[in-house]
Amino acid sequence: MSTPQLVVHRDKELMAQAAAARLITEVVDAQAARGSASVVLTGGRNGNGLLAALGSAPARDAIDWSRIDLWWGDERFLPEGHPDRNVTQAREALLDLVPLDPARVHAMPASDGPYGPDADAAAAGYAAELAAAAGPGDRTGVPEFDVLMLGVGPDTHVASLFPESPGARETELTVVGVHSAPKPPPTRVSLSLPAIRAAREVWLLAAGEDKAKAAALALSGAGEVQVPAAGAYGRSRTLWLMDAAAASALPRELYPPASA
Numbered sequence: 001m002s003t004p005q006l007v008v009h010r011d012k013e014l015m016a017q018a019a020a021a022r023l024i025t026e027v028v029d030a031q032a033a034r035g036s037a038s039v040v041l042t043g044g045r046n047g048n049g050l051l052a053a054l055g056s057a058p059a060r061d062a063i064d065w066s067r068i069d070l071w072w073g074d075e076r077f078l079p080e081g082h083p084d085r086n087v088t089q090a091r092e093a094l095l096d097l098v099p100l101d102p103a104r105v106h107a108m109p110a111s112d113g114p115y116g117p118d119a120d121a122a123a124a125g126y127a128a129e130l131a132a133a134a135g136p137g138d139r140t141g142v143p144e145f146d147v148l149m150l151g152v153g154p155d156t157h158v159a160s161l162f163p164e165s166p167g168a169r170e171t172e173l174t175v176v177g178v179h180s181a182p183k184p185p186p187t188r189v190s191l192s193l194p195a196i197r198a199a200r201e202v203w204l205l206a207a208g209e210d211k212a213k214a215a216a217l218a219l220s221g222a223g224e225v226q227v228p229a230a231g232a233y234g235r236s237r238t239l240w241l242m243d244a245a246a247a248s249a250l251p252r253e254l255y256p257p258a259s260a
């Protein structure tokens, strides 16, 4: 488990631009070191803000877009092309603008896809896709993602793992079907905390005052079933990328010495 590091930016626009620049560097480094990169995307305003910032970043073409695998941390279980699907929003924000290899864009199944309206079967299907991409050393059943990004809900959820829900308690499966989620839509598919923790780097994106309490709770040693964001960390690095409003309730001893 890596101890969380905090980076606090002036506002959410600067946070998105700085996180996009950081992601470019991480991907370029991963491609140089290992030939390709794997990145897990998140839904939500902050995740999409980062993708949009990446789309307009001057250095975006430093990435070899044909050598990157994209995965999702969670998906709203809706029909293909639905405007609320995380993949639809990611396509609009960035993916349609860059020359990705379509075979390496691993969207989670849609509710009218191969598994029909069965979110648990869709979760099992995605788990199988992840397992097939995992290397022999990846004992968790998922690849060692280079960067896995997560938004944070005001209730401390990450991906679609909500406080006190079965998904937040999952210790065996890498992907879960989520039913009766408190944030619409109620049916979702999500990576579990053990799958999230297989990533080298986990980045949590939190902007806005409504995230302040959630961030303070997650960073104060809360349990992961009650506070799922507290259970999201990477093997080598856990990074909280925040704006000043989201950082405003952090205990004094956690607040980083200098704001970026």
Ligand SMILES: O=C(O)[C@H](O)[C@@H](O)[C@H](O)[C@H](O)COP(=O)(O)O
Residues within 6 Å of the ligand: 042, 043, 044, 045, 046, 047, 074, 075, 076, 086, 150, 151, 152, 153, 154, 157, 158, 159, 160, 183
């Ligand atoms: O499907 C979703 O909605 C997300 O994946 C969810 O986990 C999101 O990231 C958080 O709710 C934060 O969302 P915001 O960035 O919009 O606050």
